[in-house]
Amino acid sequence: MRLNVLGRPGPPSGPVKFEEVNAEKITLSWLPPKDDGGSKVTNYVIERRVANRKTWIPVTNEPKERIWTVEGLMEGHEYVFRICAQNKYGVGEPLDSEPEEARKLYAVPGQCEKPTISAVDHDSMMVNWEEPEDDGGSPVTGYWLERKETTSKRWNRVTRDPIRGMAFGVSHNVTGLIEGSQYLFRVTAINAAGCGPPSACTDPIFARDPICKYCMILDFTYALGCLK
Missing domain, CATH: 2.60.40.10 (Immunoglobulins)
Structure with missing residues (x-):
């Protein structure tokens, strides 16, 4: 006899990947939780904090896919992100990312020679x-x-x-x-x-x-x- 325990999902599977990094936004991706709590995951909840602070700031609970671009970041600041899966029973445990700096991956061109x-x-x-x-x-x-x-x-x-x-x-x-x-x-x-x-x-x-x-x-x- 198999007993299925229904409840909130487990944490998403890591690590959190940084698909694209910019001075003002960072695109995250992740894998689904190994345990969905016996109910389909409906969406994901994302929060962020500055790496040297403890306060988490809500970002969104909209993502249904496992990728999201977090906007409104400040260039030169390091951020930590955490992601929770949600099903009809509630929000599960979070998966935390490594710190990542909001930065430009490239610079302006150099100076041309005199025309x-x-x-x-x-x-x-x-x-x-x-x-x-x-x-x-x-x-x-x-x-x-x-x-x-x-x-x-x-x-x-x-x-x-x-x-x-x-x-x-x-x-x-x-x-x-x-x-x-x-x-x-x-x-x-x-x-x-x-x-x-x-x-x-x-x-x-x-x-x-x-x-x-x-x-x-x-x-x-x-x-x-x-x-x-």
Whole structure:
């Protein structure tokens, strides 16, 4: 004769896994209890506390699956989580996690090298640069290219959206320049953590047609004169 004792479930099976860690949220996962108390587990109850404090703070009793993202954490703080299974007879004993710090798993990208300028015209310039050596642990997703006149203190982005990178360096043709004005350019790499530090700015350069164009005209005129 087998006697089934009905009651609250046992603790979930551990350990608690940290599936994703961020500066403001941590995703937890766990296994079901070995003993469900003779009744189906209906949900899980999650609480948290700062590792160096004793007070538990309720997080949720909503999870029906064995995964949950705890939000509203503070970057740099260590947290302990505990999870209880619940059935129709009540809430069971908890499973405690190890302490885990709310932190960014990656940083912003490093600084790009100073950009170079090519294909200068009276109202446009081609700006070229390479991706930073340090991507911060997360792929670079784009770049902000900024310009300013040497007589101005304000930097302005040259595009509405970030400029996407290419396999062999990045180039962007900046148009709408004022002929005779002198410009500086700088570039900032972007990844999932945010924007890195801006590069050193380019050497100042005037927006004007290259002198070689006129040299070619003079050379051609001289050649015609020699043929006469």
